Amino acid sequence: MKLKQTCAVSLAAVMAASALLTGCTSTETSSGADTSAADAAATVEDSTTRTVTDSKGNEVTIPAEVTRVAPTIGAFAQVTEMLTQGNGKIVAASVNQISDDFKAVFTDYEQTNPDNRDASSVEDIIAAEAQVVYGPGSAFSEEQLAQLDAAGIAFVDLSNVGSVDGMCESILTIGEILGDDELAAAQKFVEYYRGQIADAEDRTSGLSDDEKVTVLQLSQNGGQYTCTNSGDISNEYYTAAGAINVAADYMGDGSNGSSLTVDAEQIVEWNPSFIITMNATARDAILSDAALAEVDAVQNGRVYTCPTGLYLWCVRSAEGAMMTPWLGTLFYPDLFSDVDMTEVVQSFYADFYDYDLPAEDADAILAADGN
Numbered sequence: 001m002k003l004k005q006t007c008a009v010s011l012a013a014v015m016a017a018s019a020l021l022t023g024c025t026s027t028e029t030s031s032g033a034d035t036s037a038a039d040a041a042a043t044v045e046d047s048t049t050r051t052v053t054d055s056k057g058n059e060v061t062i063p064a065e066v067t068r069v070a071p072t073i074g075a076f077a078q079v080t081e082m083l084t085q086g087n088g089k090i091v092a093a094s095v096n097q098i099s100d101d102f103k104a105v106f107t108d109y110e111q112t113n114p115d116n117r118d119a120s121s122v123e124d125i126i127a128a129e130a131q132v133v134y135g136p137g138s139a140f141s142e143e144q145l146a147q148l149d150a151a152g153i154a155f156v157d158l159s160n161v162g163s164v165d166g167m168c169e170s171i172l173t174i175g176e177i178l179g180d181d182e183l184a185a186a187q188k189f190v191e192y193y194r195g196q197i198a199d200a201e202d203r204t205s206g207l208s209d210d211e212k213v214t215v216l217q218l219s220q221n222g223g224q225y226t227c228t229n230s231g232d233i234s235n236e237y238y239t240a241a242g243a244i245n246v247a248a249d250y251m252g253d254g255s256n257g258s259s260l261t262v263d264a265e266q267i268v269e270w271n272p273s274f275i276i277t278m279n280a281t282a283r284d285a286i287l288s289d290a291a292l293a294e295v296d297a298v299q300n301g302r303v304y305t306c307p308t309g310l311y312l313w314c315v316r317s318a319e320g321a322m323m324t325p326w327l328g329t330l331f332y333p334d335l336f337s338d339v340d341m342t343e344v345v346q347s348f349y350a351d352f353y354d355y356d357l358p359a360e361d362a363d364a365i366l367a368a369d370g371n
Helices: 002-048 074-084 100-105 122-127 142-150 164-178 180-204 233-240 264-270 280-288 318-331 341-352 359-367
Strands: 049-053 059-063 069-071 132-135 154-157 213-221 224-228 243-245 259-262 274-277 303-305
Touching: 049 164, 059 154, 069 074, 069 164, 074 100, 074 164, 074 180, 074 318, 122 142, 132 164, 142 154, 164 180, 164 233, 164 318, 180 233, 180 318, 180 341, 213 233, 213 264, 213 280, 224 264, 233 243, 233 318, 274 280, 274 318, 280 303, 318 341, 341 359
Parallel strands: 069 132, 132 154, 213 243, 213 274, 274 303
Antiparallel strands: 049 059, 213 224, 224 259
């Protein structure tokens, strides 16, 4: 009797333990299923998005595959087409900076932006169904950025464009946004860009300050002259090409960044041996200004217009990669005697635009009479 009672108690204990284990297993299985589901969801999210870092160090989430973009400045539209080489990803752009030459070289542009959507307009960007917008942060207000965010459109701030390093960083980020192939193209281009500057520096490294030419980048509008100091990216090109920017330390009235109002009296005092202008109109105005007649550059016919291919070379432009060899051939023909700028321009178009540019068109870009 006692034996039967003991057995019954033992059996009851075994059954209770079994039930407890079953319950625990069920709970653990349920918890494991929940965890697996969460992991799966995270994996799906990870596979559909990725992050890039903007100029301010912020991580921005963008789609894993980016096929529709809106660069907010013309220079970045040029970079985008250069990196995609006609892959058709621009759906909105700074349309007033898109030239007929741009459209002729990159024929896909009008196909992907047939309605001429303007990247300065949030409404146009949304209508174009862009996935990513990129450019200087000053392009949009906080309210406009909130509109883009609400529409599921990422904005990548690329404001660091005032130096060669900044341009290289921005170009690499654009490549990263666009995809693996474009990033590889960006890396190739940055190597070329830096290589052109390094080559000019090497060629002019033996010059003493007394042997270096002096230069002034001068614009003219409505009878008013403006110049650029060391805060402008062009100063790096002049320095690399072995010239001294006479306005490097000039601050003017300090009201307009690196582009500063300057009068004829100051220009005469500087007496640069070369003047580089933005367009032919400014060049002609400088050459005909009696107040500048005694300036060395004017007297010796060394007032030149900066070339423009698909974008002006002396500003934040990928074509700035050709600026230093061009300047070198002007400043020191003997040191750059083996550089044929017609070939440089043609090779640039072939290598980075995948475009066969005739020699006469390259010469027209260098003459810059139509700027």
